[in-house]
Amino acid sequence: MSGSDQLSAVFSALADPTRRAILAELADRDATVTELTAPLPISMPAVSRHLKALERAGLISRTRSGKLRMSRIEAAPLREAADWIERYRRFWDTSLTRLDAHLAAVQAAGRPTDRTTHGPAIPDRESPTKAHDKEN
Amino acid sequence: MSGSDQLSAVFSALADPTRRAILAELADRDATVTELTAPLPISMPAVSRHLKALERAGLISRTRSGKLRMSRIEAAPLREAADWIERYRRFWDTSLTRLDAHLAAVQAAGRPTDRTTHGPAIPDRESPTKAHDKEN
DNA sequence: ACTACATTTAACGTGTTGGTTAAGTGATTG
DNA sequence: CAATCACTTAACCAACACGTTAAATGTAGT
Numbered sequence: 592m593s594g595s596d597q598l599s600a601v602f603s604a605l606a607d608p609t610r611r612a613i614l615a616e617l618a619d620r621d622a623t624v625t626e627l628t629a630p631l632p633i634s635m636p637a638v639s640r641h642l643k644a645l646e647r648a649g650l651i652s653r654t655r656s657g658k659l660r661m662s663r664i665e666a667a668p669l670r671e672a673a674d675w676i677e678r679y680r681r682f683w684d685t686s687l688t689r690l691d692a693h694l695a696a697v698q699a700a701g702r703p704t705d706r707t708t709h710g711p712a713i714p715d716r717e718s719p720t721k722a723h724d725k726e727n
Numbered sequence: 728m729s730g731s732d733q734l735s736a737v738f739s740a741l742a743d744p745t746r747r748a749i750l751a752e753l754a755d756r757d758a759t760v761t762e763l764t765a766p767l768p769i770s771m772p773a774v775s776r777h778l779k780a781l782e783r784a785g786l787i788s789r790t791r792s793g794k795l796r797m798s799r800i801e802a803a804p805l806r807e808a809a810d811w812i813e814r815y816r817r818f819w820d821t822s823l824t825r826l827d828a829h830l831a832a833v834q835a836a837g838r839p840t841d842r843t844t845h846g847p848a849i850p851d852r853e854s855p856t857k858a859h860d861k862e863n
Numbered sequence: 864a865c866t867a868c869a870t871t872t873a874a875c876g877t878g879t880t881g882g883t884t885a886a887g888t889g890a891t892t893g
Numbered sequence: 894c895a896a897t898c899a900c901t902t903a904a905c906c907a908a909c910a911c912g913t914t915a916a917a918t919g920t921a922g923t
Binding site (some may be wrong): 596598599602603605607608611614616665666675677678680682683714716717718 | 732735738741748750751752754802806811813815819851852853854
């Protein structure tokens, strides 16, 4: 999971097809570890650790009811991930406002070596310097 | 990058803060490897390999002009990632249509052991069995 | 208390990731 | 054509991801 921040954890969680399958399952209904394991080609300990990764990313919550452990999908981090990607919408969405298209054109035309002539960037720059710090 | 499919490659690429920083940079303007390396706390070979990962995910394209190599952001895979996440919008967006809200409620209420009573799920299930196959 | 069930933790192997420095490649410049 | 510039590739390393099986944990039932 190279990055340790929230967004990195979320994208990292979504990067695994097994975890996406688990999320798809949980989109239908809450489920136990055993139920989630059934359709998958891997062992229960493996599923258990995928759930741990999803939980670490905040994508699921879990409650113990008796000897069962229910997993439930959680919304917030998905929205953050969607919001992040959304900032790049202008790169694929052809139905842009005229202003947005103009801004995109201006930004693309800027001289590479002179940043001062640019307006504020739309996607916020992250600080990888800090993001790379270990915080486990 | 545990998964080898397109979506896994994209999410995996987005999971690294350095790569997200690079994409943010390229959202402003196309740039050379040297330009991209400048603000980052890592060596140029490291950046070069991040670019390779981004290229593998289809998130950037690269052209050689003279001895310079320009990287350009590419839209398509970002849309696919956005589309995938979008299927879960009902979990965070409170401004749903009444029908969508009803469907969500019905799905959440379904008995865990009896799938046949459920309507079609909104998020498509992926096949992790196949997705885990190596195809390099 | 003993047994069974659901799940996690431990121990282990293997492949991948992300960084480094040093060497290689290819285009431009003197 | 030699030097320089802009990169990439190679070799290496430490950390982590993802799978396994076996053992430990915790709850429920008899």
